[in-house]
Amino acid sequence: MTGNALDAAPAAGRPRDPEVDRRVLRAAAEVFGEDGWGRFTVDAVARRAGVGKASIYLRWPNKKELLASCLEARVTPVADIDTGSVREDLVRLAGQMLTSFFGDSGRVTTRLLMDADRIPGVAERVKELRQSQVLAARAIVRRGIARGELKSGTSVTLLLDAIVGGCLNHALSTPDELRGRVGEGLTDYAEQLVDFVLGAVTAG
The missing domain is CATH 1.10.357.10 (Tetracycline Repressor, domain 2)
Structure with missing residues (x-):
């Protein structure tokens, strides 16, 4: 299965894949921990998680909300x-x-x-x-x-x-x-x- 197929937006009414959420939050923690806020980007998180940017923006409107969710989940x-x-x-x-x-x-x-x-x-x-x-x-x-x-x-x-x-x-x-x-x-x-x-x- 390709990354695009994995990250395609779910059909109407289909629940989000919690495994993708976990992968993205784990990747966000790693990117921020290694590089800090100055180099914390959705692109970098998407590459680390192996998902498409669209999959991240489906869940979080911007990188601040993504990092805030990461904070709440992991600290x-x-x-x-x-x-x-x-x-x-x-x-x-x-x-x-x-x-x-x-x-x-x-x-x-x-x-x-x-x-x-x-x-x-x-x-x-x-x-x-x-x-x-x-x-x-x-x-x-x-x-x-x-x-x-x-x-x-x-x-x-x-x-x-x-x-x-x-x-x-x-x-x-x-x-x-x-x-x-x-x-x-x-x-x-x-x-x-x-x-x-x-x-x-x-x-x-």
């Missing part, structure tokens, strides 16, 4: 966590961040953190994602202070900057050829990072 929001232990909560938070940075969408996640503010129509959605992450993370630290696990004067911002920044730096400083091996030890790294940071602010 996992940080969930609120409350295990009753601030250490365990922060270890799980760090684990979520590390998985996001080292997973299949890792390049997309880190590239979005650097490029999103320059992408009209996408920046707003990334801002909403960031806001939900910040609120969930700050709630973890505030509960730890309220339970007496952390010193009363603990800076929520500095503590989270140290942990989230540590996770991001760990991903950015890891060479591509080592990402697979480093990714196998993310749980241990999350625990070591959190214990190191908490050493300065743990009550008592």
